[in-house]
Amino acid sequence: xxxxxxxxxxxxxxxxxxxxxxxxxxxxxxxxxxxxxxxxxxxxxxxxxxxxxxxxxxxxxxxxxxxxxxxxxxxxxxxxxxxxxxxxxxxxxxxxxxxxxxxxxxxxxxxxxxxxxxxxxxxxxxxxxxxxxxxxxxxxxxxxxxxxxxxxxxxxxxxxxxxxxxxxxxxxxxxxxxxxxxxxxxxxxxxxxxxxxxxxxxxxxxxxxxxxxxxxxxxxxxxxxxxxxxxxxxxxxxxxxxxxxxxxxxxxxxxxxxxxxxxxxxxxxxxxxxxxxxxxxxxxxxxxxxxxxxxxxxxxxxxxxxxxxxxxxxxxxxxxxxxxxxxxxxxxxxxxxxxxxxxxxxxxxxxxxxxxxxxxxxxxxxxxxxxxxxxxxxxxxxxxxxxxxxxxxxxxxxxxxxxxxxxxxxxxxxxxxxxxxxxxxxxxxxxxxxxxxxxxxxxxxxxxxxxx
Numbered sequence: 001x002x003x004x005x006x007x008x009x010x011x012x013x014x015x016x017x018x019x020x021x022x023x024x025x026x027x028x029x030x031x032x033x034x035x036x037x038x039x040x041x042x043x044x045x046x047x048x049x050x051x052x053x054x055x056x057x058x059x060x061x062x063x064x065x066x067x068x069x070x071x072x073x074x075x076x077x078x079x080x081x082x083x084x085x086x087x088x089x090x091x092x093x094x095x096x097x098x099x100x101x102x103x104x105x106x107x108x109x110x111x112x113x114x115x116x117x118x119x120x121x122x123x124x125x126x127x128x129x130x131x132x133x134x135x136x137x138x139x140x141x142x143x144x145x146x147x148x149x150x151x152x153x154x155x156x157x158x159x160x161x162x163x164x165x166x167x168x169x170x171x172x173x174x175x176x177x178x179x180x181x182x183x184x185x186x187x188x189x190x191x192x193x194x195x196x197x198x199x200x201x202x203x204x205x206x207x208x209x210x211x212x213x214x215x216x217x218x219x220x221x222x223x224x225x226x227x228x229x230x231x232x233x234x235x236x237x238x239x240x241x242x243x244x245x246x247x248x249x250x251x252x253x254x255x256x257x258x259x260x261x262x263x264x265x266x267x268x269x270x271x272x273x274x275x276x277x278x279x280x281x282x283x284x285x286x287x288x289x290x291x292x293x294x295x296x297x298x299x300x301x302x303x304x305x306x307x308x309x310x311x312x313x314x315x316x317x318x319x320x321x322x323x324x325x326x327x328x329x330x331x332x333x334x335x336x337x338x339x340x341x342x343x344x345x346x347x348x349x350x351x352x353x354x355x356x357x358x359x360x361x362x363x364x365x366x367x368x369x370x371x372x373x374x375x376x377x378x379x380x381x382x383x384x385x386x387x388x389x390x391x392x393x394x395x396x397x398x399x400x401x402x403x404x405x406x407x408x409x410x411x412x413x414x415x416x417x418x419x420x421x422x423x424x425x426x427x428x429x430x431x432x433x434x435x436x437x438x439x440x441x442x443x444x445x446x447x448x449x450x451x452x
Contacts, residue, residue: 014039038244047073070354110198111181117191119144119157131197133171144195170199180204209382214383220262220398231255261437265400268330269383272407278324283438286319286353288327290434293351297336304397305345315353318440319361321432324411331408333362334401335428339367343425359434366427372420373434380418381406396430405430 013036052074057069057077068076105112113121120141124134131146139147145157148168156166162185166199170179180201186194231252235245294313301308321328339349350394367400371382372387380384384399402416405428409416413433420426 005102050074070072112314113144113195113197115144115193115195119193121147128195128197131170131199151399155184156183161194167200170201171188213252213383216399217266220384221259224259227255229254243260253305261398262398265398265404269400269405269407272327272404272411277411278327280322280436282324283320283322284325284328285440286315286321289325289332289441290315290351290353291320293332293336294327296333297340297349297351300337301340304341307346309340309343309346312348312350314351317353317355319353319355320438320440321412322436322438327408327411331430332407334405335363335365335430338401338428339369339426342368346423352376355437355439359437361437362429363432364427364429366426371422371424372418372426373422377418379421381416403413 018035038408050069053069054073054077059082086343106125108125108127111125113124113128113132115133116122119133120143121139123140124136128134129136134147145154148157148170153166153168156162165182165184168181168183170181173179176199179199182198182200184196186196187193231248235248236239240248248406290313295312297311298308301311336349336351343349347368349368351362352362352366353362354362354364356362376387379404380387383403386399406416409430413436416430417429417431418426419429
């Protein structure tokens, strides 16, 4: 305030002193006072003009363009400019932090919805959009309860008890491909809410598979153990004839073999799930695999049926597959073994190796049995899943063969396809990518080139 008074006094004193000095000793006091008053008026006019320029600058849309203002108004202008710059910098930093925060929420694997005190949508990420079918252009500021109408969630939303989550189907959930969500509301601030949604479909499916797996393993092992225990008790308590004893021992041997096969298949699955992927540089001869499969299939057919099957092996080209010989042998033998087990005796089973024009190859097994209904096909590769449990046990199946085939196919970058028509038979095929297949002629040519 002092710095504003000093210029004003200077403007008043300067003309008064000038009048007194140049007017002489006879200058009247009224004239001196009039000169001082005129100087003060000039100061008021100049000061008012500078103040007006400052006000115009403050009212402008772009206050960064500085007018030339001197004096205390200029100092005030500079201080205001610095404050504006600090405020703009703070706004930019806050906006950057907000964008980083929203980007982090956008990248979250969970759905995030911000609701105001009236439960209207303020913001949501893409995951929440997928979970609830929200649209950023249409649904902002809409009441969330009007957009998500699942009865379970509606009751949870209305009750206001948000200490726990609620489960509901996702927007894109169908009978064939269910989507289950876990939704939890977290109140915060002054009546606002943070809604989190999480896709728990895979978790629930894994939990269901685990329960089914434990129940099936327990059942599969308990059944032969019960039979063995009964036969052992019979042998211990009854005085049997030699022929009866031999028959009981033979049945016990069958049950023990069944348990051994089951354990072996379980160990195979465990090894497939826990071991590194097979090498892409170890090449296995397809004719050698087919020959071993043919020998195993003939032995199995003779053991199961009075009249063995007609096994038709064919190959369009002698090839090699990059991968594990034992795994490939296991997958191919399982497919052929299933065809032998579930096809009537004296029926033809066609096993083919076909190289496609693009260099890929297909190993297929076709039988002419009863076929499989369409509703069973998607579940055939599940562990212990059987279309006919009693028939599977009679033929010695463990219910793990196709699960092993699926794992081996995936580990070799291949795909297992199943086609079946009730009453006409089934075709199981493994489609190998071109990078895993090469003709044996190429191998011989490379060897001759090296020798030369």
